[in-house]
Amino acid sequence: xxxxxxxxxxxxxxxxxxxxxxxxxxxxxxxxxxxxxxxxxxxxxxxxxxxxxxxxxxxxxxxxxxxxxxxxxxxxxxxxxxxxxxxxxxxxxxxxxxxxxxxxxxxxxxxxxxxxxxxxxxxxxxxxxxxxxxxxxxxxxxxxxxxxxxxxxxxxxxxxxxxxxxxxx
Numbered sequence: 529x530x531x532x533x534x535x536x537x538x539x540x541x542x543x544x545x546x547x548x549x550x551x552x553x554x555x556x557x558x559x560x561x562x563x564x565x566x567x568x569x570x571x572x573x574x575x576x577x578x579x580x581x582x583x584x585x586x587x588x589x590x591x592x593x594x595x596x597x598x599x600x601x602x603x604x605x606x607x608x609x610x611x612x613x614x615x616x617x618x619x620x621x622x623x624x625x626x627x628x629x630x631x632x633x634x635x636x637x638x639x640x641x642x643x644x645x646x647x648x649x650x651x652x653x654x655x656x657x658x659x660x661x662x663x664x665x666x667x668x669x670x671x672x673x674x675x676x677x678x679x680x681x682x683x684x685x686x687x688x689x690x691x692x693x694x695x696x697x
Contacts, residue, residue, distance in 0.1 A: 529616055529682065533588040534564040538579055541569045544596035554592065573602055577609055584613035595620030595634060603627060616680055625671040625696065630680065635665035669693040 539547045558565045610617045618631040625632035673696040
């Protein structure tokens with residue numbers, strides 16, 4: 529987003545164990561874009577509105593929501609608050625973009641679950657878990673919701689739309 533100056537990384541540390549890995553990466557990449565990162569843990573539904581409302585008062589701000597079961601369960605509330613306070617956000621779960629969120633970028637969950645089933649099968653057939661190779665995701669889908677972009681008054685760059693795996697209109 530042109531002019532983006534600060535971004536809040538919002539997650540529930542009790543449910544988003546991967547945040548311990550993701551937050552340092554976001555912080556490390558921020559200086560290259562001259563973006564301030566504000567780590568914003570939430571532990572209850574009631575924490576979302578003040579976190580989003582306070583951040584929305586600062587111009588040139590955006591939000592990042594990591595994928596976790598707590599956020600996924602409360603995605604309707606999150607999407608409603610983000611729309612009400614008119615803050616652009618990117619989400620780590622595909623359902624957010626499909627339900628009205630601006631952008632989803634993350635790993636292909638279906639492929640990861642399929643791979644987990646293959647690993648479980650190998651273990652049940654006698655393979656030792658410690659002998660199985662660690663596999664990283666290889667596909668990172670990008671979904672852009674143009675309806676959400678229009679609502680926020682954001683003109684999506686053509687290059688981003690061309691790179692998107694899916695554009696929701």
